[in-house]
Amino acid sequence: MDEREAAAEAPGGVTIYEVAQRAGVSIATVSRTLRGTGPVAGPTREKVLRAVQELRFTPSRAGVSLAEGRHAANGIVFPNLSGPYFAEVLIGYEEVASELGRSVIILSTKGRTAIRDLVRELARRVDGLAVFGSTVPADLVDELAASGPPLVLISHAERAGACTLRSENIRPAAELARHLLDHGHRSFAFLGAPYATGDDVDQRWQGVRGVLGDAVRPVLTDEYTVDSGHAAALRLLAGPDRPDAVICSDDEVALGAILAAEELGLAVPGDVAVTGWDDIMAARHARPALTTVRQPMRELGAGAARTLDALISGTGAAGAHRVLDTELIVRGSCGPHPPGGLRK
Amino acid sequence: MDEREAAAEAPGGVTIYEVAQRAGVSIATVSRTLRGTGPVAGPTREKVLRAVQELRFTPSRAGVSLAEGRHAANGIVFPNLSGPYFAEVLIGYEEVASELGRSVIILSTKGRTAIRDLVRELARRVDGLAVFGSTVPADLVDELAASGPPLVLISHAERAGACTLRSENIRPAAELARHLLDHGHRSFAFLGAPYATGDDVDQRWQGVRGVLGDAVRPVLTDEYTVDSGHAAALRLLAGPDRPDAVICSDDEVALGAILAAEELGLAVPGDVAVTGWDDIMAARHARPALTTVRQPMRELGAGAARTLDALISGTGAAGAHRVLDTELIVRGSCGPHPPGGLRK
DNA sequence: GATCAAGGTGTAAGCGCTTACATCGACAGG
DNA sequence: CCTGTCGATGTAAGCGCTTACACCTTGATC
Numbered sequence: 001m002d003e004r005e006a007a008a009e010a011p012g013g014v015t016i017y018e019v020a021q022r023a024g025v026s027i028a029t030v031s032r033t034l035r036g037t038g039p040v041a042g043p044t045r046e047k048v049l050r051a052v053q054e055l056r057f058t059p060s061r062a063g064v065s066l067a068e069g070r071h072a073a074n075g076i077v078f079p080n081l082s083g084p085y086f087a088e089v090l091i092g093y094e095e096v097a098s099e100l101g102r103s104v105i106i107l108s109t110k111g112r113t114a115i116r117d118l119v120r121e122l123a124r125r126v127d128g129l130a131v132f133g134s135t136v137p138a139d140l141v142d143e144l145a146a147s148g149p150p151l152v153l154i155s156h157a158e159r160a161g162a163c164t165l166r167s168e169n170i171r172p173a174a175e176l177a178r179h180l181l182d183h184g185h186r187s188f189a190f191l192g193a194p195y196a197t198g199d200d201v202d203q204r205w206q207g208v209r210g211v212l213g214d215a216v217r218p219v220l221t222d223e224y225t226v227d228s229g230h231a232a233a234l235r236l237l238a239g240p241d242r243p244d245a246v247i248c249s250d251d252e253v254a255l256g257a258i259l260a261a262e263e264l265g266l267a268v269p270g271d272v273a274v275t276g277w278d279d280i281m282a283a284r285h286a287r288p289a290l291t292t293v294r295q296p297m298r299e300l301g302a303g304a305a306r307t308l309d310a311l312i313s314g315t316g317a318a319g320a321h322r323v324l325d326t327e328l329i330v331r332g333s334c335g336p337h338p339p340g341g342l343r344k
Numbered sequence: 345m346d347e348r349e350a351a352a353e354a355p356g357g358v359t360i361y362e363v364a365q366r367a368g369v370s371i372a373t374v375s376r377t378l379r380g381t382g383p384v385a386g387p388t389r390e391k392v393l394r395a396v397q398e399l400r401f402t403p404s405r406a407g408v409s410l411a412e413g414r415h416a417a418n419g420i421v422f423p424n425l426s427g428p429y430f431a432e433v434l435i436g437y438e439e440v441a442s443e444l445g446r447s448v449i450i451l452s453t454k455g456r457t458a459i460r461d462l463v464r465e466l467a468r469r470v471d472g473l474a475v476f477g478s479t480v481p482a483d484l485v486d487e488l489a490a491s492g493p494p495l496v497l498i499s500h501a502e503r504a505g506a507c508t509l510r511s512e513n514i515r516p517a518a519e520l521a522r523h524l525l526d527h528g529h530r531s532f533a534f535l536g537a538p539y540a541t542g543d544d545v546d547q548r549w550q551g552v553r554g555v556l557g558d559a560v561r562p563v564l565t566d567e568y569t570v571d572s573g574h575a576a577a578l579r580l581l582a583g584p585d586r587p588d589a590v591i592c593s594d595d596e597v598a599l600g601a602i603l604a605a606e607e608l609g610l611a612v613p614g615d616v617a618v619t620g621w622d623d624i625m626a627a628r629h630a631r632p633a634l635t636t637v638r639q640p641m642r643e644l645g646a647g648a649a650r651t652l653d654a655l656i657s658g659t660g661a662a663g664a665h666r667v668l669d670t671e672l673i674v675r676g677s678c679g680p681h682p683p684g685g686l687r688k
Numbered sequence: 689g690a691t692c693a694a695g696g697t698g699t700a701a702g703c704g705c706t707t708a709c710a711t712c713g714a715c716a717g718g
Numbered sequence: 719c720c721t722g723t724c725g726a727t728g729t730a731a732g733c734g735c736t737t738a739c740a741c742c743t744t745g746a747t748c
Contacts, residue, residue, distance in 0.1 A: 065406035081431045112442070124405045147400050383697095
């Protein structure tokens with residue numbers, strides 16, 4: 001009836017029918033042999049495996065997916081991969097997902113116009129989806145939470161119907177602010193991109209603001225990049241009321257600020273202190289080395305993958321919210337440290 | 345006969361059957377409406393679209409893939425995503441693939457033991473595959489070239505059956521070496537990871553060696569990271585026969601070398617010059633700023649995606665090999681530049 | 689008014705795989 | 719020797735979608 005045998009050298013690949021024919025068994029037996037489900041007699045198994053080898057057979061993913069009703073893939077949506085932050089999270093995500101037998105499909109929203117369609121399309125080809133805060137419109141998030149695959153929001157405000165996972169911001173931001181006060185700094189600027197309510201940078205701002213009150217003023221940047229940090233800092237530091245310290249939304253902006261200070265002939269931290277956030281690789285190599293807050297970027301990704309796995313396999317609550325610890329990393333950029341500590 | 349209507353609220357999602365039933369048409373009409381293939385009368389189209397909206401229908405990817413015989417996805421295999429290099433290439437790859445309507449499935453080989461199976465699995469779920477040099481065993485590459493989807497090797501020696509795409513190495517490496525000679529440096533070390541024949545670092549070594557001859561000696565590192573560069577440089581610079589200049593395999597190793605020099609109380613470039621390769625973000629912010637060779641990382645990824653698209657759609661030769669231009673970026677780390685240039 | 693072309697839809701055959709269910713022997717227990 | 723079991727295998731019904739092909743209207747053409 002069919003003409004299965006015709007596809008001998010098709011580019012699409014060998015099918016289970018050809019294997020079955022070659023081994024002289026039914027496709028069911030081939031499937032059972034390969035997946036280890038159901039009993040298969042020794043000699044039969046041999047025949048099948050030989051045929052599989054000779055034909056270099058690998059099951060078609062689309063076929064398996066359709067039959068199994070799952071994709072064995074996870075998606076992740078991030079704004080971009082330019083800086084180390086998202087890359088690190090992605091590393092953690094991919095590593096765990098891979099261990100759990102799931103491929104990772106990525107989607108960068110940077111510069112995309114058709115985000116909605118791209119995200120919907122992605123949601124349709126994965127068993128679970130991780131989404132960074134503010135990369136996807138709120139209503140789409142709701143739509144996904146309601147009718148999409150299991151969803152984990154990374155660094156996003158808590159939201160009904162989805163799990164969230166983020167690093168601590170408010171407390172360490174406050175700690176950072178107090179540390180700067182200990183150094184004797186009295187006027188501050190918070191250098192960050194236009195933030196959305198509840199996102200990481202907003203929370204950092206809240207934490208800083210809570211301690212410093214009116215002594216800190218917000219200065220917006222366009223993006224979280226070295227260049228926009230540089231540009232904004234140039235304006236800030238050349239203008240009137242130069243602050244004692246610039247608290248940056250993240251390390252890249254901080255690196256830009258250090259660069260700007262240098263160009264203006266200002267010493268860091270002598271004339272102006274600078275702090276970052278994330279503790280990316282470059283923070284350690286900057287001169288002066290950057291005081292910053294380390295957050296467990298990889299674990300953010302790994303945790304998201306694990307949470308999704310639990311969600312997919314039915315274990316795990318659908319509305320869990322987890323917050324990871326961070327650590328204040330004090331280096332040179334916030335001011336000289338007298339031996340014995342500041343608060344002595 | 346079937347019980348399609350039973351799946352009304354299935355987690356897997358709405359199927360085309362439900363849409364068809366609701367709209368009072370056949371599934372063929374629904375499909376035609378959605379894909380725009382074949383004629384559909386105005387009112388019918390309306391009914392279908394309304395049903396689609398009300399049911400929030402999106403076609404199942406597995407079903408579409410199986411029927412279409414394609415995945416609408418590209419794969420990419422890289423060693424890791426820790427440094428900026430692979431991330432940048434990935435950005436370019438994803439951007440172009442996405443524009444061409446293909447999702448990107450990633451696979452990092454870092455720390456993986458079952459690479460072969462993971463790669464084979466990946467190959468089965470994509471229409472095209474990009475692979476970085478040396479991430480996959482040679483025989484597996486051959487196997488993929490022979491019986492897998494279209495393949496593009498990035499930064500890999502030319503190989504029958506697959507396209508390759510890489511940046512120029514030998515010429516700019518020679519240029520870099522000559523530039524260092526112009527500075528008056530006379531003894532050199534090439535600081536790089538254990539390289540494989542024909543890979544980027546090997547080619548850079550060849551280029552440098554071609555100009556400097558025995559004046560340059562190779563020093564191996566374990567990886568292409570700041571830390572291994574740091575460790576190797578520490579050994580090298582503290583030992584006897586300290587070279588005038590350290591030519592590093594890439595920027596990250598170079599950053600580590602600068603760090604090591606600093607720790608040893610050596611001035612860069614006063615006591616020892618250092619150069620990198622790639623021109624990553626941190627190269628510009630290092631002190632001294634790093635002299636390096638810029639290669640078009642994003643274009644490497646973008647080109648791979650375009651090549652694959654051509655291969656998949658039947659256009660494009662199967663054995664094309666492309667080499668992208670690079671640019672020597674001279675900054676402070678290779679020595680002071682007298683106004684007016686060196687060769688005056 | 690019969691003939692055609694073309695538009696508009698439905699039918700059904702796959703795409704490659706998994707798996708519930710049926711079948712068939714062979715062997716042990718009564 | 720008959721029946722009950724269980725192991726080993728085959729049969730066939732999907733999984734959700736695309737699309738070639740068949741069928742039925744219409745309206746135009748002569």
